[in-house]
Amino acid sequence: MIDTIEALKTIGEHRTNEVVVPTMSVFLxxxxxxxxxxxxxxxxxxxxxxxxxxxxxxxxxPRRRVIALDADGSLLMNLGSLVTIANQAxxxxxxxxxxxxxxxxxxxxxxxxxxxxxxxxxxRAAGYRNAYEFDDLESLNxxxxxxxxxxxxxxxxxxxxxxxxxxxxxxxxxxxxxRVKEALAKYVSG
Amino acid sequence: MVTGSALKAKxxxxxxxxCGITHVVWLPDTEARFMYDTLINEKxxxxxxxxREGETVAIAAGxxxxxKEPCVLIQNTGFLESGDSIRGLAIDIHLPLLIIIGYRGxxxxxxxxxxxxxxxxxILDAWGIKHYLVETDADAHxxxxxxxxxxxxxxxxxxxxxxxxx
Numbered sequence: 001m002i003d004t005i006e007a008l009k010t011i012g013e014h015r016t017n018e019v020v021v022p023t024m025s026v027f028l029x030x031x032x033x034x035x036x037x038x039x040x041x042x043x044x045x046x047x048x049x050x051x052x053x054x055x056x057x058x059x060x061x062p063r064r065r066v067i068a069l070d071a072d073g074s075l076l077m078n079l080g081s082l083v084t085i086a087n088q089a090x091x092x093x094x095x096x097x098x099x100x101x102x103x104x105x106x107x108x109x110x111x112x113x114x115x116x117x118x119x120x121x122x123x124r125a126a127g128y129r130n131a132y133e134f135d136d137l138e139s140l141n142x143x144x145x146x147x148x149x150x151x152x153x154x155x156x157x158x159x160x161x162x163x164x165x166x167x168x169x170x171x172x173x174x175x176x177x178x179r180v181k182e183a184l185a186k187y188v189s190g
Numbered sequence: 191m192v193t194g195s196a197l198k199a200k201x202x203x204x205x206x207x208x209c210g211i212t213h214v215v216w217l218p219d220t221e222a223r224f225m226y227d228t229l230i231n232e233k234x235x236x237x238x239x240x241x242r243e244g245e246t247v248a249i250a251a252g253x254x255x256x257x258k259e260p261c262v263l264i265q266n267t268g269f270l271e272s273g274d275s276i277r278g279l280a281i282d283i284h285l286p287l288l289i290i291i292g293y294r295g296x297x298x299x300x301x302x303x304x305x306x307x308x309x310x311x312x313i314l315d316a317w318g319i320k321h322y323l324v325e326t327d328a329d330a331h332x333x334x335x336x337x338x339x340x341x342x343x344x345x346x347x348x349x350x351x352x353x354x355x356x
Contacts, residue, residue, distance in 0.1 A: 021252075041255060046278035049248035052240075053279065056252020056260070059213070059238065080241030084249075088238065174283045181255045 001161040002137050004098060008033050008069075010137065011096065014144045015067070017187075018094070019057050019180065022069040023050035025104045028166055030069065038183045042176040048077030051085060051095060058090040061184060065092045065148070072099040072119065073111045079122070082155075086127030091151040095123070098160050108162065123155035135159035197326050197353050199228035205333035206235060209288065212258045213238055215246040219265030221292030221351050243268030247275040251285055261288040261337075266295075266310040266350075276346065281317065284344040288337045289319075296352040298325070314348055321348040 008026065012033040021041045022030040034040050043053060054068035075081075075097055085093060101114035124131040129152055134140040140158065147154060202225060206214070214229055215238045216222075229237050240246050243264045250260040264272065269291050280287050295304025302308055314321045320339060322332035333349050340347040 041252075043283075044278055046248065047244060047274045049244065049275055049279060052245040052248035053252045056215075056249040056254075057256045058252070059236075059249070060253045060256025060258045078242075078245065081245055084238075084240045084245055177255060177283045181257070184256055 001135060002140065002158055004100070004160045004163045005029055005033075006137050007098070007140065007158050007160060010141050010144060011067070011069070014148050018065040018067045019054075019061070019184070020067045020069060021050050021054040021057065023048075024071040024074050025163065025165055026069045026071060026098055028168070038179055040176060041180050045074060048074035048081075050074060051078060051081040054095070055081070055085050055088060055090065055093065057184075058093045059088060061187075062090065062092055064184070064187065065094060066090075068093075068095045070095060070097045071104075072097060072101065073103045075119070076111060082123055082126035082128070085153050086123075089127075089129070090153055091129075093153040094148070094156070095128075095153065096156045096158060098158050100160050100162050102162060104162065104165060105168070119157040120155060123157075128153045128155045130154040131157075133157040133159065197324065197330065197351070199225040201327040201330045202324075202333065203228050203232055203235070205330050206261065208334050209261075209337040210259045211235055211261050211288070211337075213250070213253050213260040214263050215240065215249045215253070215260055216263035217241075217243050217246065217265075217268055219268065219292040219294070221265060221294060221353055222263055222290065224353075225263070242271065244272045244275045247272055247279050247285075247287070247289075250287055251279040251283065254285060254287070261290060263290045263292075265292040266306045269310065269348075270306070270313070276317070276319075280346040281319075285346060286340040286344050287346040288333070288340055289346050289348045290333070291321075291348050291350050293323075293350040293352045296350070298352070310350070319346055319348050321350055323350050323352050325352045 058066040120131040120133040246262040253260040295307030336347040
């Protein structure tokens with residue numbers, strides 16, 4: 001099992017100018033790790049739509065890599081998005097799923113089928129170009145350099161341990177959107 | 191049945207182009223299926239097909255952030271399925287989104303019996319989503335009006351495609 005915070009730090013170290021779409025538990029920890037907050041598109045889940053939101057950004061900015069930091073329970077709510085993404089086949093799409101087998105935000109109830117199915121196989125079968133699974137930090141760290149460079153859509157399942165969550169913040173997420181839009185507009189016009 | 195000018199796909203696409211729409215994010219439905227052949231051959235507008243309607247608003251939100259001008263095309267049943275995406279990824283983030291909705295069950299004359307049609311306008315009203323009806327080529331300009339209003343108000347605005355079977 002990988003520690004969620006360590007996994008996020010490792011992703012953060014490899015990230016350069018990618019847009020990041022974090023969701024659910026990850027959403028609570030990413031701001032303290034991210035070095036490019038102007039490119040972090042926060043949202044509050046909306047029944048597992050991080051992958052779909054990230055797809056939209058990826059289609060709009062084909063020269064910029066987009067990273068979805070998704071969660072297992074969230075992706076199960078929007079599993080069809082794997083096929084939608086594979087059908088669009090954006091080469092700049094990198095999809096991480098943090099799999100801890102529980103709905104962390106609601107107190108740790110198990111997700112349906114926890115431990116009985118394989119996310120990376122689902123992604124591969126849906127048509128993702130690449131699909132990986134990691135359960136130790138060292139292997140993840142060694143592989144991420146290559147994964148960040150290869151054409152996607154790429155799916156990376158991270159087997160992570162459960163983690164104590166901080167209080168859900170009172171602040172909304174809408175303020176991130178104009179900031180990211182402006183940053184991406186500068187990139188396009190520049 | 192509506193007499194006079196029917197609603198043609200070409201007329202709708204004309205309006206979408208006037209609005210500068212770059213992407214139509216959709217799931218095919220009975221009321222709007224007549225648009226598919228026209229849209230698929232349209233060079234200036236890309237179709238993004240989804241597996242379930244809730245994906246559409248999220249994809250459109252991402253396209254908008256990235257500098258594109260998307261609209262969503264779904265049936266009223268799909269609108270109901272998309273509720274939390276519309277709340278969190280359109281209304282809450284002030285997304286100026288044109289949502290075109292196939293008005294299943296709509297009738298100009300006679301009692302509407304399909305609950306998908308009975309509930310859609312009250313629900314749009316309850317959510318503060320302004321809506322316009324488009325039945326024929328003559329009122330296709332409502333698409334541009336709705337699009338303009340979406341940008342002026344920074345909110346989603348809906349167009350209901352009330353096209354009876356002919």
